[in-house]
Amino acid sequence: MTIREPIYPAASARHALYDRHGYSPAVRSGEHLFVSGQVGSREDGSAEETFPEQVERAFxxxxxxxxxxxxSFDDIIDVTTFHTDPEVQLPDVLSVKERYFADRPYPTWTAVGVTWLAGFDFEIKVIARIPRE
Structure with a gap:
């Protein structure tokens, strides 16, 4: 049986948000890492003011x-992003994405338009492989 191991970023005040809402930022299971959706939230949980700042902070x-x-980003296999206005927001997302995923092979990517993200306008979740030591 594979054990789920929660992963929390070091020294993050956001831990209280994860605990309050009852989820882990990521779970390691076997050779894979399943990362919960990350938004452009500051340490106190508030949203960055502009859409480009939210995307930068989410990444x-x-x-x-x-x-x-x-x-690292090189270990990401699959990406899902959620956008409140995909047609308008795509150029800002692509400019950040291209810095983090500059070279082939690219991960798979699914972009989903949504109407609500709890006060945010962008969310990114991924599945990554755990590097062998």
Whole structure:
């Protein structure tokens, strides 16, 4: 039986948010890391003011979770993003995405338009492989 091991980024005040809402930022199971949706939230849980800042912060929050598990963006297999206005927001997302996923092979990617993200306009969740030591 595979055990689920929760992963929390180091020194994050956001831990209280995860506990309050009853989920882990990521779970390691076997050779895979399943990362919960990361949004553009500051340490206090509030949203960054502009959409580009939310996207930057969401990728930064994702990076912190990946690092806590010993992973990097190179280990990501699958990406799902959620957008409140995909047509308008896509250029801002792509400009950040291209910095984090600059080279082939690219992960799979699914973008979903939604009407509500609890006060945010962008969310990114991923599945990554755990590097062998």
């Amino acid at each position: 930064g929050n994702l990076e912190a979770v990946l690092q806590a598990a010993g992973c």
